[in-house]
Amino acid sequence: MTAPLAASVAAAEDTVTVALGERSYDILIGDGLIHRAGAEVAARLPGARAVIITDENVAGLHLAALRESLADAGIENEVLTVAPGEASKSFSVYQDLVGHVLEARLERGDVVVALGGGVVGDLAGFVAATVRRGMQFVQVPTTLLAQVDSSVGGKTGINAPQGKNLVGAFYQPALVVADTASLSTLPPRQFASGYAEVAKYGLIDDPKFFGWLERDREAVFAGGQARISAIATSCKAKARVVAADEREGGVRALLNLGHTFGHALEGATGFSDRLFHGEGVAVGMCQAFRFSVRMGLCSPGDADRVEAHLKAAGLPTRISDIPGDVLAVERLMTLIAQDKKVTRGTLTFVLARGIGKSFIARDIAADDVAAFLVEELKK
Ligand SMILES: NC(=O)c1ccc[n+]([C@@H]2O[C@H](COP(=O)([O-])OP(=O)(O)OC[C@H]3O[C@@H](n4cnc5c(N)ncnc54)[C@H](O)[C@@H]3O)[C@@H](O)[C@H]2O)c1
Numbered sequence: 546m547t548a549p550l551a552a553s554v555a556a557a558e559d560t561v562t563v564a565l566g567e568r569s570y571d572i573l574i575g576d577g578l579i580h581r582a583g584a585e586v587a588a589r590l591p592g593a594r595a596v597i598i599t600d601e602n603v604a605g606l607h608l609a610a611l612r613e614s615l616a617d618a619g620i621e622n623e624v625l626t627v628a629p630g631e632a633s634k635s636f637s638v639y640q641d642l643v644g645h646v647l648e649a650r651l652e653r654g655d656v657v658v659a660l661g662g663g664v665v666g667d668l669a670g671f672v673a674a675t676v677r678r679g680m681q682f683v684q685v686p687t688t689l690l691a692q693v694d695s696s697v698g699g700k701t702g703i704n705a706p707q708g709k710n711l712v713g714a715f716y717q718p719a720l721v722v723a724d725t726a727s728l729s730t731l732p733p734r735q736f737a738s739g740y741a742e743v744a745k746y747g748l749i750d751d752p753k754f755f756g757w758l759e760r761d762r763e764a765v766f767a768g769g770q771a772r773i774s775a776i777a778t779s780c781k782a783k784a785r786v787v788a789a790d791e792r793e794g795g796v797r798a799l800l801n802l803g804h805t806f807g808h809a810l811e812g813a814t815g816f817s818d819r820l821f822h823g824e825g826v827a828v829g830m831c832q833a834f835r836f837s838v839r840m841g842l843c844s845p846g847d848a849d850r851v852e853a854h855l856k857a858a859g860l861p862t863r864i865s866d867i868p869g870d871v872l873a874v875e876r877l878m879t880l881i882a883q884d885k886k887v888t889r890g891t892l893t894f895v896l897a898r899g900i901g902k903s904f905i906a907r908d909i910a911a912d913d914v915a916a917f918l919v920e921e922l923k924k
Pocket residue numbers: 600601602603606629630631634661662663664665667687688689690691694695696697698699700701710727728729730731732735738739821822823
């Protein structure tokens with residue numbers, strides 16, 4: 546491992562604060578923190594009872610430790626378990642969870658604890674945001690993706706037949722406890738998927754971080770200090786953006802680099818295991834760079850560098866890397882038209898003038914995007 550970035554060096558344990566006035570909260574990052582989760586929750590939410598929302602995979606691996614920690618801190622807790630996978634971010638699963646929380650007579654002061662990846666976090670967060678118009682909410686993320694991205698910033702929600710994350714709310718947690726030891730049980734394909742969102746922060750506005758990842762990607766995958774540094778640097782980047790623009794009136798849209806294409810690809814593949822979210826983002830970021838090259842904004846060398854890095858991390862970078870049927874441009878365009886960044890009917894994309902030089906491009910012509918996708922499908 547080379548010396549990490551001076552500005553991004555993190556200790557074995559780190560705390561990042563998301564500064565949002567009276568709704569500010571800490572992200573605790575480090576090995577073994579799940580055992581401290583109960584005490585940390587009790588300190589912030591005295592007297593709260595807890596309902597843990599998790600999925601079947603995570604329940605078998607990390608639930609006992611969390612329950613023990615909550616119980617040791619005197620926090621009564623019960624558990625609701627959903628099926629793993631993106632399909633659980635649905636109206637029917639949401640409705641089911643709401644029913645259980647209400648039947649249990651949990652009150653506004655009680656806490657919904659999300660234990661799992663981004664699916665559980667988004668879903669549980671939407672339950673917390675909406676039951677009794679808002680309960681307390683704590684995130685205990687167990688995937689790389691959730692530790693560097695989805696547990697931070699308060700985007701919660703579910704998918705709709707019309708597209709990804711189309712129903713939801715901005716609702717911040719009171720605390721995030723990211724136990725990096727929980728990543729030791731994560732399948733390698735899921736780790737790589739989360740890595741796409743790590744690389745995203747470099748590509749948005751931190752070319753030094755991207756350069757460090759190019760040099761030290763293997764150390765990040767191996768674990769230890771490099772991984773904790775990468776997670777802490779990612780959380781710091783996201784916390785900065787969220788503090789500046791909580792509800793995506795402007796600069797927060799940069800966090801959507803690769804997502805307009807990526808979400809369309811996820812929708813077109815039926816929110817299935819054919820393409821995980823981070824994988825869609827990896828293809829989408831490569832497409833955002835290639836589209837930027839096509840629009841004369843970015844050098845082909847930078848787009849190649851992005852593709853080479855993500856490919857080396859084991860990620861798909863082109864539509865042809867996605868298993869299964871070839872996707873139709875018409876379907877992708879229909880999904881892209883549902884993107885939440887669409888303004889007065891025109892498309893908004895995050896494009897790039899180079900690595901670490903991303904920007905929000907409004908009024909992108911749909912015909913230009915469709916012509917680009919026709920070319921992409923030939924690759
Ligand atoms: N709210 C946000 O800001 C935000 C940001 C990025 C992504 N997201 C959303 O997050 C979701 C993707 O999250 P994800 O990649 O974490 O997927 P996920 O929640 O589906 O988790 C991936 C898989 O890993 C399993 N798993 C989780 N933790 C594990 C562990 N420690 N060991 C073994 N298995 C484990 C899960 O059961 C699941 O099968 C998408 O729905 C995406 O839209 C939201």
